[in-house]
Amino acid sequence: MRRSRFIFTLLAVALLPAPGLDAADPLDSIPASSQVVLVAENPRKLAEAITGLEAFQKAQKLPLLRDIYDSTTAQRAYQLLAFVESELGAKWPELLDQLGGNGVAAALEFGTDPAPALLVLSGTDEKQVTRAMALAVQVLDEEYARQGAKERVNWSKLKSVDIAAIGSDLHFARIGATVLLSNKLEKLKAAIEQTQASQDRPQTHPARTDLAKVLPKGALASLWLNMTAVKATQEAKDFFAGTRGDFLQTLVLGCTIDCLSRADFVAAGLYAEPTGFRLRVRVPAGRDGLWDDLALHVPPVGQPGSLPPLAPPGTIASHSFHLDAGYMWKHRDRMITGDTLRDLEKAEKDVSRIVPGSAKIGELLEMWGPYHRIVVVNHDVRPYKKEPALKLPAFGYVATARDKRFLTSIQTTLSAAGVLGVLQFGMKAAEHDVDGITLTAYRFPENKELPEDPDGLRFNFEPCFAVVGDEVVMASTVELGKKLIAELKKPRPARANTKPIIQSKLYVAAGAAVLGEFADPLITDVVLGRGVGLAEARKEIAQLVGFIQTLGTIQGELEITAKEYRVDLVWSLFDR
């Protein structure tokens, strides 16, 4: 150990007189040519926000991750960290401050393979940065020697800055308390010149100004993507040009693609919230200039973007969105092309023949309202005594009516479909009175074999529908149908946010119950995957389910304002 300390000290001394002043902002070292930039202003705060999470600490105790923690690689990493802490005389949070306290940034440039990448650590303690770099060089050199590799650390100089290189894929240098690492020597040289130029004449990287324009301060980490550069690539040009001609893309991602095609950059920021984290994604292009046919997704100004997501008891996932199917049908000749249009028009003629008494598809779509809500819910009681091989949660859909005639037409169509179920599968129809609302339901007989369904999947379904006010409820089980009727009869919450055109919420804890339904194959995979016993595997899966139950909710919203496309994802750990 004494010999190693001597070598380390020698290396540190050799590296000490590195010239230059600190580049406080890591973005000052990133060449303007970089197209993707990721920056953490305060890496310690980011690290502590993650490691301080109860979920993070619990995850570390999960037996499923034990193999990773016990692996030789992980054990060596811990030993290395302990060694570094010991050599530099500080614990890792303090070291993060000393070595990257002014920020850490990573940048990428498209074009070549591998893409030139750059990592900048802007430290607060030049002496410690110098010692850390010497230690890193020594450890790397020893690791290569152990592996019997030919590579050794090679030194060169650029404008009085020492550059260390290992092979052709790792180059690093220190300027004051800033450390630069790159997989390309040219990229590293550009970063050195950029850092030195910034010291002489302060420069602001476009990422810095763009991020400040659209994101609030205080992000734990931010990402900037130069869309001007992306759009200049042939692949992007082809992609954006093809969108308008592709009905499926328009239907699913029309607004997103259109906003991206008009934006100069994309910004994203991760923020700590009292109950978890929020990810904000901002694109500086919005409703102004949106392609006309995207009225499919975006309501006229002043109308709600979407209705509040439904949340009956036991909800696993809830999704609310705006989609004006009537607009799509009205403008089908322009929006839908080729075979898709022919198939749709053929289906319109066929359906009324197959399902007697039902309305035509086109008429239905035009009367159908633009607000849709879908919900997936755990069962309180399973719908049948017979259990299916694959147990599915219940799901429901609530549609709005643009025209009151829709309510009658859809009921007629659904009743006609029900008759088919009765005739083909021997289903039995029943009507339930739910607080004055008639819920029409169809039930499979439990005493009859169905060769087409040997696994009994049908015993997940007891399809039903009802009309509540100007909305239609369709559900896979009577239990959920009843719950949805109760939800719709409640007064709408006063503080409900109706601006977003899409709102989704995933109740991770409730999802854990679904995982519980699939416990046996999971337990089997643990036994076979890790060679543990049955009792231990059962315990591990129970622990995993328990852990997932603590993960709260994930909520997503998409809002399109006049000038901006906004996505917010909120992970709330205490909303269970």
Add this chain to the structure above:
Amino acid sequence: MTLPNAWAAYEPTAANPWDRKKVGHLYRRAGFGATIAELDAGEKAGPGPTLERLLNGAPEADDFTRTSAFMASERSMPPGAPQGRLSAWWLDRMLKSAHPLREKMTLFWQNHFATSNAKVMNARYMLGQYQLVQKHSLGSFSELLTGMGTDPAMMVWLDTIGSTKGNPNENYARELMELFSLGIGHYTEKDIREAARAFTGYEIQKSTGALNRRQHDDTEKRVFGQVGKFQGADIAKLCLEQPACPQFLVRKLYAFLISESHQPPAELIDPLAVEYRKSNFDTGQLVETMLRSNHFFAPERYRAKIKSPVEFVCGIVKGLEGSAGALPLAEALEGLGQVLFAPPSVKGWDGGPAWLNAQTLLGRNNLALALTSGEDNRFGTRCDPAAVIQKHEVKDDAAALKWLLSVFLQDDVPDAARERLTGYLATAKDVKYPLYWSPTDVSNHRARAVAHLVLTLPEFQLN
């Protein structure tokens, strides 16, 4: 060795003593390799008790039986269960069963009937076939062959389910004669066409093969010169009665247990074939005769086979007393050319030299490294040479090498290979290790590295 006493039971002599090499040979052929304790016990006990132990197996542990049944239940292994889980389930049995010979013979018969889940696409049917094969693996081939005719996996695999009166499918009848009982040259095309009519009308009802008489051709058929209103079981019986049948099966089992490169003369096979027929195709008796014999323990049969991927993998895990997961092992086996429950064709795996090529050799090397390095997340340190060496209180590098060579190669390695391994350990001591490594890290690393080198020796690829 003269032919008359080839199948007589081996008795140790001063010139041909019972030793560790023979224990290893027996455990490799009749099982999937041995632990150091099994080698020690076998060497001490002598051939009789060691053979008894392997032939009879030990009662399965309750935990093993319970776990294996749980994993084979319909909830854990539904019809559409992934191939990896299905393969891993069987590999897990091979690794943990207290009766490895039964699993080995199940592997033999599964490859004999060579049914692949790639076409069957139903894990329940494949498990059903496994149960049929395993039940008769050391029992009656007569019952096994008859049962196979109404086995749902086989019915899907060779299209019996689509074979109806007026539209018979010949696939099963053809393979029954060519691959399952007689071999080419012992039947005619007419026999196949006639026999195919006997297999019409079989359907899968509630996961069981059953005869639908309305779809069955119940007219007379002429097969092997005999005439009757034959059904499937009758054709199996007719095949079993053919003189070629025991000959064909004994030769195939000889290749599996004794040598795939040596073509045994008829004088060697005939006595066994006669006995096999006399015993009404008692496979257990035939296997016992082979494993006990002078011929089996003859020097020419030692390391005369190439390890299949399954034997390679199980040998490592058993030798290292590890608990590596069967799922990643089964996935790795695919890269080595052997997916359990999914042989490549109706002929099964070619075996022998076909197991080895540049790609599979590299694959074996990489898998051995992944298992022993402790740095591969699929296996972690569940198969750690450093840990097993420590468990057996092996103190230094030389002793560690001796231990590893003993368990994996019964210390039977060429001098040059031994010198290379010793040389590696000597140079490894001079390597400069990173400062943060403890002395234990360094010695564990050497143990893992030398274990990997042992497992990549050519001798370890041989069975």
